[in-house]
Amino acid sequence: MPIGIIGAGAVGQALAGRFVAAGEQVVISNSRGPASLRDLAARTGPALRPATVGEAADQEIVVLAVPWRRLGEAVAAADVTDWQERIVVDTTNPLGPPDFRAADLGGRVSSEIVAGLVPGARLVKAFNTLPPDVLGADPLTPAGRRVIFLSGDHTRANERVARLARRVGWAATDLGRLADGGRLQQFPGGPLAALRLVMEP
Ligand SMILES: NC(=O)c1ccc[n+]([C@@H]2O[C@H](COP(=O)([O-])OP(=O)(O)OC[C@H]3O[C@@H](n4cnc5c(N)ncnc54)[C@H](OP(=O)(O)O)[C@@H]3O)[C@@H](O)[C@H]2O)c1
Numbered sequence: 001m002p003i004g005i006i007g008a009g010a011v012g013q014a015l016a017g018r019f020v021a022a023g024e025q026v027v028i029s030n031s032r033g034p035a036s037l038r039d040l041a042a043r044t045g046p047a048l049r050p051a052t053v054g055e056a057a058d059q060e061i062v063v064l065a066v067p068w069r070r071l072g073e074a075v076a077a078a079d080v081t082d083w084q085e086r087i088v089v090d091t092t093n094p095l096g097p098p099d100f101r102a103a104d105l106g107g108r109v110s111s112e113i114v115a116g117l118v119p120g121a122r123l124v125k126a127f128n129t130l131p132p133d134v135l136g137a138d139p140l141t142p143a144g145r146r147v148i149f150l151s152g153d154h155t156r157a158n159e160r161v162a163r164l165a166r167r168v169g170w171a172a173t174d175l176g177r178l179a180d181g182g183r184l185q186q187f188p189g190g191p192l193a194a195l196r197l198v199m200e201p
Contacts, residue, residue, distance in 0.1 A: 001025075001059055001060045001061075002024070002025035002026055002027045002049070002059055003019055003024055003025070003026050003027070003059060003061045003062075003063065003164075004026075004027045004028075004029075004051075004055070004056035004057055004058065004059030004061065004062040004063065005026060005027070005028040005029065005056055005062075005063045005065060006029055006053055006056050006057060006062065006063065006064050006065065006066060006074050006078065007029075007030065007063075007064065007065030007066035007074065007091075008028050008029065008030040008037055008040060008050075008065075009030070009065065009066075010132035011065040011091050011127070011132050011135065012028060012030075012063070012065035013040065013132070013136070014132040014133070014135040014136030015063060015065065015091070015127060015135060015136075016028050016040075016044065016048055017044065017136050018135070018136060018139070018168045018169075019164075019168065020044055020045065020047040020048055021168070022167050022168040022169070023047075023167075024047070024164075024167075025047050025048075025049070026044075026047060026048045026049070027049050027051045027055055027056050027059060028040070028048060028049070028050060028051065028056060029050070029051050029052055029053045029055065029056040030053075031053075031070070031073075031074070031077070033052065034050035034051055034052060035050075036050075037050035038050065053074060053077040053078050053079075054077070054078055054079050054080075056078075057078035057079075057080050057086075058080075059086070060085070060086060060087065061086070061087045061089060061160070061161070061164070062078075062086055062087070062088050062089065062121075063088075063089040063091060063127075064088060064089065064090050064091060064092060064114065065091045065092070066092065067092075067096035067097050068092050068093065068094050068095060068096045068103055068110075069096060069097065069098075069103075071092060071114060071117060072117060075117045075118060080118075082120055083118040083119060083120040083121035084120035084121070086118075086120075086121045086122070087121065087122050087123075087124060087154075087157045087160055087161065088114075088115075088118045088121040088122070088123045088124070089123075089124050089125075089126050089127070089161055090110075090111045090114045090115075090123055090124070090125045090126070090128070091126065091127045091128050092110065092114060092128065093110070093128050093186075093187040093188070093193075094110040094113075094186075095187075095188065102188055102189075109178050109179060109182040109183050109186060110125075110182070110186055111123060111125040111151070111152075111178050111182045111186075112178050112179070112182070115153075115178070122152065122153075122154035122156075122157035123152055123153070123154075123157075123178070124150055124151070124152035124154075124157050124158055124160075124161045125150060125151050125152060125178060125181075125182050125185060126148060126149070126150035126151075126161055126165070127148060127150075128185060128186075128187060128193070129148070129149055129185050129187060129190075129192060129193045129194060129195065130146075130148065130194075130196065134146070134196060138169070139168060139169035139170040139171075140169050141198050143198045143200065144171070144198040144199045144200040144201050145169060145170060145171040145198060145199050145201075146169075146170055146171065146196075146197070146198050146199075147170070147171045147172075147173055147195075147197040147198060147199055148165055148170040148171070148172055148173070149173050149175055149181070149184070149185040149192055150162060150165070150172060150173070150174055150175065150181075150185075151174070151175040151176055151177065151178055151180070151181025151182045151184070151185060152177070152178060152181075152182075153177050153178055158174050159174075162174055171198070171199035175192075
């Protein structure tokens, strides 16, 4: 089954490119509709299909790659009545346009808030600690495999996303539950956020 991506900006495109390079099919969407993604599709090839937000959300794995303050709107556009059976991969960081001020999370981990927007989904926080140019680059560096972090409250969903990441070539590191691992990888503030690590062979 293809991987759905909601958000086709810097992060969405970086991930789409790596997934396609690893042999995955991708269904990708933005707020302006599939026609606006024609150039991206032409550059990437037939494994990437521009789609509506609803079609991207209709996959087993759905990656959220939209700005924090547009999450509610994007999830509403997905028009999903029951998120069960889906793994939602949260790449978001709780800041962004227009002012890039960190959101007030009331002491919660940002992905716990995102999980509340997609009730029933198994949420995995991943891919949020690296900038798009690094995410989009070959994960196999001369020094070793680039490390990506993930966390989530559903062990099998974490394993599923880790398997996908390892197929791409990343050294996927499962940090455990959102309350613990999510806090470690949270940006801003988490000690692992923005760390660029590679795992030696
Ligand atoms: N940039 C980084 O360094 C970085 C690193 C890791 C994680 N992140 C996180 O990743 C997320 C995406 O960041 P980005 O840098 O990729 O942002 P971006 O380049 O501004 O792209 C945002 C994408 O979200 C889409 N979008 C906005 N509202 C939408 C909606 N209602 N429905 C569907 N799509 C919608 C936009 O589509 P339109 O253009 O059509 O509106 C655009 O394709 C953010 O939460 C950010 O915090 C960023």
